[in-house]
Amino acid sequence: MAKFVAKSVPAQRYAVIGGGWAGCACAMELVHAGHTVTLFEAARTLGGRARKVEREGTVLDNGQHILLGAYTETLRLLKLAGQDPRALILDLPLQMRYPPDSGGMDFIAPRWPAPLHLAWALLRAKGLQRADKLSLMRFSSAMRWMGWQLYNDCSVSELLERFDQTERLIKLMWRPLCLAALNTPPERASARVFINVLRDSLGASKRSASDMLLPKTDLSSLFPDAAARYVTQYGGAVQMGVKVDALTPLPDGRWQVDGADIYDVVVIATSSAQAATLLQGLQDERTSELITQLQAFTPEAISTCYLQYEASVRLDLPFYALADAPEAAHWGQFVFDRGQLDTSQQGLLAVVISASSQAAEQGHAALAQAIASQLAQVLGQPALAQPLWTQVITEKRATFACTPDLQRPSNASGIDGLLIAGDYTASDYPATIEAAVRSGVQAAAQLNQQK
Numbered sequence: 001m002a003k004f005v006a007k008s009v010p011a012q013r014y015a016v017i018g019g020g021w022a023g024c025a026c027a028m029e030l031v032h033a034g035h036t037v038t039l040f041e042a043a044r045t046l047g048g049r050a051r052k053v054e055r056e057g058t059v060l061d062n063g064q065h066i067l068l069g070a071y072t073e074t075l076r077l078l079k080l081a082g083q084d085p086r087a088l089i090l091d092l093p094l095q096m097r098y099p100p101d102s103g104g105m106d107f108i109a110p111r112w113p114a115p116l117h118l119a120w121a122l123l124r125a126k127g128l129q130r131a132d133k134l135s136l137m138r139f140s141s142a143m144r145w146m147g148w149q150l151y152n153d154c155s156v157s158e159l160l161e162r163f164d165q166t167e168r169l170i171k172l173m174w175r176p177l178c179l180a181a182l183n184t185p186p187e188r189a190s191a192r193v194f195i196n197v198l199r200d201s202l203g204a205s206k207r208s209a210s211d212m213l214l215p216k217t218d219l220s221s222l223f224p225d226a227a228a229r230y231v232t233q234y235g236g237a238v239q240m241g242v243k244v245d246a247l248t249p250l251p252d253g254r255w256q257v258d259g260a261d262i263y264d265v266v267v268i269a270t271s272s273a274q275a276a277t278l279l280q281g282l283q284d285e286r287t288s289e290l291i292t293q294l295q296a297f298t299p300e301a302i303s304t305c306y307l308q309y310e311a312s313v314r315l316d317l318p319f320y321a322l323a324d325a326p327e328a329a330h331w332g333q334f335v336f337d338r339g340q341l342d343t344s345q346q347g348l349l350a351v352v353i354s355a356s357s358q359a360a361e362q363g364h365a366a367l368a369q370a371i372a373s374q375l376a377q378v379l380g381q382p383a384l385a386q387p388l389w390t391q392v393i394t395e396k397r398a399t400f401a402c403t404p405d406l407q408r409p410s411n412a413s414g415i416d417g418l419l420i421a422g423d424y425t426a427s428d429y430p431a432t433i434e435a436a437v438r439s440g441v442q443a444a445a446q447l448n449q450q451k
Helices: 022-030 070-080 116-124 132-144 154-163 169-183 189-200 222-233 272-280 285-295 364-378 433-450
Strands: 013-018 036-041 052-055 058-061 088-090 095-096 107-108 212-215 238-239 248-249 255-257 267-270 299-308 319-321 334-337 346-356 387-399 418-420
Touching: 013 022, 013 255, 022 036, 022 070, 022 222, 022 346, 022 433, 036 222, 052 387, 058 222, 070 222, 095 169, 095 238, 095 319, 107 116, 116 132, 132 169, 132 189, 154 169, 154 189, 169 189, 169 346, 189 248, 222 238, 267 433, 272 285, 299 364, 346 364, 364 387, 418 433
Parallel strands: 013 036, 013 267, 036 238, 267 418
Antiparallel strands: 052 058, 088 212, 095 107, 248 255, 299 346, 299 387, 319 334, 334 346
């Protein structure tokens, strides 16, 4: 456990509403500054939209995640909470690898200094023609020349067309990267935000920023549970299964939560929709613009299909990219071998579908069978068409649609002593774990500067 050092800031009583990654990050930072914090979470499990669930007697995640080495704040807080990222996360070099003989590509970067690792990976990449490689080189060179900045936003598809990216490169690399990072199809996704992600991973000066990090444990255990232990260890409280329905501003500037306890400051770290509902209850004109922004987000779904096979089933790699083709009922975009992450989950595969609203319309049973058939075909293993059991988990509001020039609010609510935090606040990043953590950290930093 990291040593606790209280900062020279007058102690305050804080309420953080929402035990997702943003709320947990905010609560940790406030406790670290010496404040008394109560963290409220309506569910019985911490983590929000990146948490553990139990199905078929197995602990799963409500969505399979890949983190990046560029997730600096997430990794910092993991260590502060006493977690060892080296033990809890499988660190892989940047790669985009499709199953052999599936018509894809094989791109893997060596652990060399940047940008040499990318140049070598491109030179050695299989499944790409000379025109595809030159196309990628042009794009990378142009982005570096532009300083990874795009002043006039457009869709990712428009950006790729502008820089003459080949159809094959778009299909095998840019489209799956865009879906995985922004959870928004390229034709609707923000090119500016996409470039930001590329800047801090592929374009970073440190090679490790582009590493792909796969959690070996469930997402709640990885950070939120450890954050809760940190909060309670240093005098805070975590209230599970407590849904906050009302905030009441008091004449002295403090806040009453659900007509009971009183706090100096409140941070709303719920989903954007829940935050809008709480703010509406205040009936304060100062929050009207913020409420409008919070209600304007369009939700995007993510589906994860878990397929359990005999324990002997094992992929050659921890994960593969898959070429999705909805017209052929090939919905899967990435497949992960959970047995290579957690030895207690041998034979369990997880298939991710980003921007999955159309796929989810198929129904759980039909979608799971389609994915099983897809795996059997592309991996060349007919037995994969018959899993022992399947479980499809769809988070209908997993993220917001990250569209061009999308207006995202700051942490400020317009009312003193009331802030918001979440992956939807103003950020260079789309709705990712790192965006949520950074928002929570920023909210705490603003409060510490004010007090």
